[in-house]
Amino acid sequence: MASFSALGLSEWLLEQCRQMGINKPTPVQQNCIPAILEGRDCMGCAKTGSGKTAAFVLPILQKLAEEPYGIFCLVLTPTRELAYQIAEQFRVIGKPLGLKDCIVVGGMDMVEQALELSRKPHVVIATPGRLADHIKSSSTFSLKKIKFLVLDEADRLLEQGCTDFTKDLEVILGAIPAKRQTLLFSATLTDTLQDLKTVAMNKPFFWESQSEVRTVAELDQRYILVPEKVKDAYLVHLIQTFQDQHSDWSVIIFTNTCKYCQVLNMMLREFNFPSVALHSMMKQKQRFAALAKFKSSIFKILIATDVAARGLDIPTVQVVINHNTPGLPKIYIHRVGRTARAGRNGIAITLVTQYDIHLVHAIEEQINAKLKEYEVEENKVLKILTQVNVTRRECEIKLESTDFDEKKEINKRKQMILEGKDPDLEEKRKAELEKIKKKNRKFKSMIQETLQQKRKMQMKKKATEER
Structure with missing residues (x-):
């Protein structure tokens, strides 16, 4: 197996890896890092726990060190927790650079995030929904000069039927330059391969773990x-x-x-x-x-x-x-x-x-x-x-006595408002739709009943004729 130095990484990055106890590159790192350093788009599909995050963090930091400015890189990820974890990796490995990062996720203060974005951090790690909100509502920052767009858990961000993610991605892709390096990583990339190819257009290097088993041997x-x-x-x-x-x-x-x-x-x-x-x-x-x-x-x-x-x-x-x-x-x-x-x-x-x-x-x-x-x-x-069954039931009763379901309803209404919908109007539409469905069910039931009666009459008539 090759060493990190053989992949073309700088000495300061090798030292950071040594300090973190990372001595040998994993297959996804060994294959994807050289392609990224060459300036190619990259699509990496490897098992969970195989070091995909370091496969894009290391080459991005090397390129940033050569030409440091903000906002240099944008990383999109489907969950807030994952955004914080990726930011942590950038911070630890990029410490010698004095790396500035900004996390843009839902559930946190939007004004504070807008201020951080206006200070031009080197790396922005975001969930698509919240970043799309900032792009639509703020003019204090620009993504027009980014060199790298990373989609971590790319299939989740692009999967069919996930319309919210798709709409938000359209807003983000419209705000970033067409000339950029696009890096896509996941454990299950192949499901949405065609969609990914439209996002990564710069002769993408595609690497997939060759193992037949999709989970690790351990x-x-x-x-x-x-x-x-x-x-x-x-x-x-x-x-x-x-x-x-x-x-x-x-x-x-x-x-x-x-x-x-x-x-x-x-x-x-x-x-x-x-x-x-x-x-x-x-x-x-x-x-x-x-x-x-x-x-x-x-x-x-x-x-x-x-x-x-x-x-x-x-x-x-x-x-x-x-x-x-x-x-x-x-x-x-x-x-x-x-x-x-x-x-x-x-x-x-x-x-x-x-x-x-x-x-x-x-x-x-x-x-x-x-x-x-x-x-x-x-x-x-x-x-x-x-x-266990008694305890479970007691816990369900306790939860029902709180406002848990009410909170769910409030969250749903908030989400509708953020999407520009009127919750009351949506509720009316839903009720109207239910009425129509009910009428249709009733009508179908009447038709089936009539057909059954018709069949019975035909059978009766046939039996009479035969006699």
Whole structure:
């Protein structure tokens, strides 16, 4: 394997890598860094935990050192947490340059962000929605001179059906120069390859990890077949087992909704497990606080929705548990990629109900690997079953007594206003649409009834004629 010096990186960057304990480039770094330094657009598709962030941070900092000015580079990413993590890498590696960065994400003070942008930082790391808002509402900064546009988790930013991201990207692409280097990275790039090629037009260098298996070899992938209604008892038993055997292990539990996430957190705390929740209905400061507590091992268990599924690098995570089987294989790939990173070992366990078996088959087909069964002592699960179900129900009642659903409605209305829609008008439209659908259902039902009666009469007539 080549060394970093063989890739054409400057001595000061090699020294930074040595200080961070990064001694050898990973395949994605080895292949993509020279192409980026040559001035080519680059599309890198590699497994989660394979060093994709450093693959673009290192060459960008080298180019910045040769011609330092702001705003030199724009990095777009789908989640706020990932934006902060990328900024951290730029800061640590770019310290000798006196690098100035600016994070532009939702949930934070817009005026403060506008002031930071006006000071021309070297690197802007942003989520598309908030940056598009700044471009539309502010004239204190310009992106017309950027040399690099990076789309991290590019497929998520460009995927079909995600219209908000698409609209915001159109605004951003209209504000940046056509002559630029575009870098696109993800673990699941191939899904939206055609869209990516239209964004990266400068004879892009495309590199994809050649391994047939889409997840790393150090990851032990398991499943437990469980009846739908006893899933939580299995979860509690699993966590208890891991805590008894490995008290220093950290666990991420993924679930599909904010409400589930909140209920599970409340339930696990009732069982005295050190857990913290992370989901999109939390205020941004609460989200950062939760992540910081988990990263520093104050809490050993993080219960999260898919806001934590992409890119987050937390070295202490040994276990990922999928409380629900992901509906899309690529969501599974990103979730389980939170463990077994940078050559470390890890285990991923998916709780599979009788309704999810087809989803597991789709996952296995995508990752080119078979999930093995994880052995569980059923009698221990049965012992705690009643207690878990009662506790879960109590937590649901507690949550219903708060304004959790009300907050969700407020957030939805805020989002509509930001998109320039009238929430009340949208509500009326929705109600009208429901009325039309109801009428249509009633009309269909009447037609079917008439047809049935007609058939009966025809059959009766036929029977009479035959007699």
